[in-house]
Amino acid sequence: xxxxxxxxxxxxHLEQFANESDEFSTVDEYVAYILQQVVDKKxxxxxxxxxxxxxxxxxxxxxIRERLKNLGYLD
Amino acid sequence: MSLEPHGNILINxxxxxxxxxxxxxxxxxxxxxxxxxxLVKDVKNIARGxxxxxxxxxxxxxxxxxxxxxxxxxxxxxxxxxxxxxxxETANEISIGEQIALVEENGNPVAVLNVRDKYIYExxxxxxxxxxxxxxxxxxxxxxxxxxxxxxxxxxELIDNSKEPFNEYNLxxxxxxxxxxxxxxxxxxxxxxRNAPHRAHEYIQRIGLEVTDGLxxxxxxxxxxxxxxxxxxxxxxxxxxxxxxxxxxxxxLSILPLKMRYAGPREAILHAIIRKNFGCTHFIVGRDHAGVxxxxxxxxxxxxxxxxxxxxVTILKLEHSFxxxxxxxxxxxxxxxxxxxxxxxxxxxxxRKLLQAGEPVPAEIMRPEISQLLIDLGDIFVx
Ligand SMILES: [Zn+2]
Numbered sequence: 001x002x003x004x005x006x007x008x009x010x011x012x013h014l015e016q017f018a019n020e021s022d023e024f025s026t027v028d029e030y031v032a033y034i035l036q037q038v039v040d041k042k043x044x045x046x047x048x049x050x051x052x053x054x055x056x057x058x059x060x061x062x063x064i065r066e067r068l069k070n071l072g073y074l075d
Numbered sequence: 076m077s078l079e080p081h082g083n084i085l086i087n088x089x090x091x092x093x094x095x096x097x098x099x100x101x102x103x104x105x106x107x108x109x110x111x112x113x114l115v116k117d118v119k120n121i122a123r124g125x126x127x128x129x130x131x132x133x134x135x136x137x138x139x140x141x142x143x144x145x146x147x148x149x150x151x152x153x154x155x156x157x158x159x160x161x162x163x164e165t166a167n168e169i170s171i172g173e174q175i176a177l178v179e180e181n182g183n184p185v186a187v188l189n190v191r192d193k194y195i196y197e198x199x200x201x202x203x204x205x206x207x208x209x210x211x212x213x214x215x216x217x218x219x220x221x222x223x224x225x226x227x228x229x230x231x232e233l234i235d236n237s238k239e240p241f242n243e244y245n246l247x248x249x250x251x252x253x254x255x256x257x258x259x260x261x262x263x264x265x266x267x268x269r270n271a272p273h274r275a276h277e278y279i280q281r282i283g284l285e286v287t288d289g290l291x292x293x294x295x296x297x298x299x300x301x302x303x304x305x306x307x308x309x310x311x312x313x314x315x316x317x318x319x320x321x322x323x324x325x326x327x328l329s330i331l332p333l334k335m336r337y338a339g340p341r342e343a344i345l346h347a348i349i350r351k352n353f354g355c356t357h358f359i360v361g362r363d364h365a366g367v368x369x370x371x372x373x374x375x376x377x378x379x380x381x382x383x384x385x386x387x388v389t390i391l392k393l394e395h396s397f398x399x400x401x402x403x404x405x406x407x408x409x410x411x412x413x414x415x416x417x418x419x420x421x422x423x424x425x426x427r428k429l430l431q432a433g434e435p436v437p438a439e440i441m442r443p444e445i446s447q448l449l450i451d452l453g454d455i456f457v458x
Contacts, residue, residue, distance in 0.1 A: 061253065064249060064250050064253050065253065065257070067250065068246075068250060068253070068254055068257075071243050073246070073254055073327065074254065074257055
């Protein structure tokens with residue numbers, strides 16, 4: 001498993017939060033949870049951007065239609 | 076309304092012409108990595124959305140889950156690894172986060188790879204899982220054994236969107252999807268082939284066309300074995316079929332540049348997913364689909380679809396068809412009661428021998444006009 005270095009100050013804060021919560025028994029669990037959320041968020045944003053990639057403007061659609069016509073696929 | 080692309084996302088990593096020009100300049104300053112013709116095909120297919128939702132070469136977590144469970148890390152069904160291999164020395168030089176230029180053997184920049192991962196793998200394990208064997212007689216297994224020791228993962232951005240050879244037959248998923256929509260097809264059946272059409276193919280295509288609005292004939296183009304039909308001959312013959320035999324508004328011919336892996340059942344899933352991305356709602360899987368030698372059971376490529384999560388494509392599982400003198404037509408074991416003596420299955424070897432000698436194939440096996448067209452072309456087999 002990978003290790004990450006944190007400043008002592010940040011670690012103390014995290015330890016405090018983790019202790020106050022019922023869900024996390026260790027700082028490791030707490031940090032992993034936070035980071036996973038960041039990763040998931042990033043992924044869904046990337047996916048949304050990708051989706052925009054996939055869609056295309058009226059202009060693009062006209063270009064595609066033009067190529068299909070030129071190649072004889074459309075009349 | 077056609078089927079959503081696989082993973083509900085149609086990938087488009089093709090740079091717009093003005094951005095491609097800029098990226099070509101950027102690429103000159105990047106570390107070049109030479110990739111072979113087959114990898115160039117994968118790069119272009121990824122960028123054009125043919126392999127949606129893949130947006131690049133697989134990172135380790137996708138790769139490992141694909142190998143062991145036929146799923147991407149996010150759970151989407153995916154049967155075959157798509158990876159970029161490099162040797163140890165190159166792997167050591169490249170760092171994660173780096174952009175590298177993927178270039179053809181002649182130095183032409185094809186794409187930029189944003190390196191997100193670098194990892195090793197165990198080739199025997201991959202071979203066993205993906206191909207069901209570790210024997211290097213299997214051409215797909217040999218490809219795995221021939222790969223370098225390290226894999227790079229990451230998204231790509233396509234600079235070179237050229238479509239030669241056969242540009243005029245090379246449509247992207249965006250294009251086929253619009254085309255099917257314009258034709259008013261709600262349902263489309265995909266047909267995979269590596270051969271010039273004979274009657275048994277035609278029979279199967281007709282079955283598909285009877286139950287859908289449109290037939291998408293999608294020959295795999297690229298590296299072939301000695302004795303296979305040359306790509307140009309396949310396209311000429313099918314051009315005749317879509318122009319003269321099937322109703323013109325009910326069939327489309329377009330190519331798929333793709334390396335065959337011969338992974339049998341897993342490859343059948345890949346072929347279905349690719350056609351789904353092109354906009355097909357149905358896909359024909361015959362017996363022994365994408366198999367090689369005796370590595371897979373006759374029906375394995377059909378049965379595997381019953382064991383995976385529904386990918387949304389209706390699989391038409393068809394039998395081998397043959398000409399039957401008793402039926403006086405093409406039939407299958409499901410539709411013909413006659414003995415084997417009356418049945419003539421199409422034999423690739425016989426067809427090849429006849430055509431090579433300049434003789435037409437019997438009309439009940441191949442349309443005379445297709446035979447003649449192929450004979451007239453001459454030199455139609457890979458040497
Ligand atoms: Zn019969």
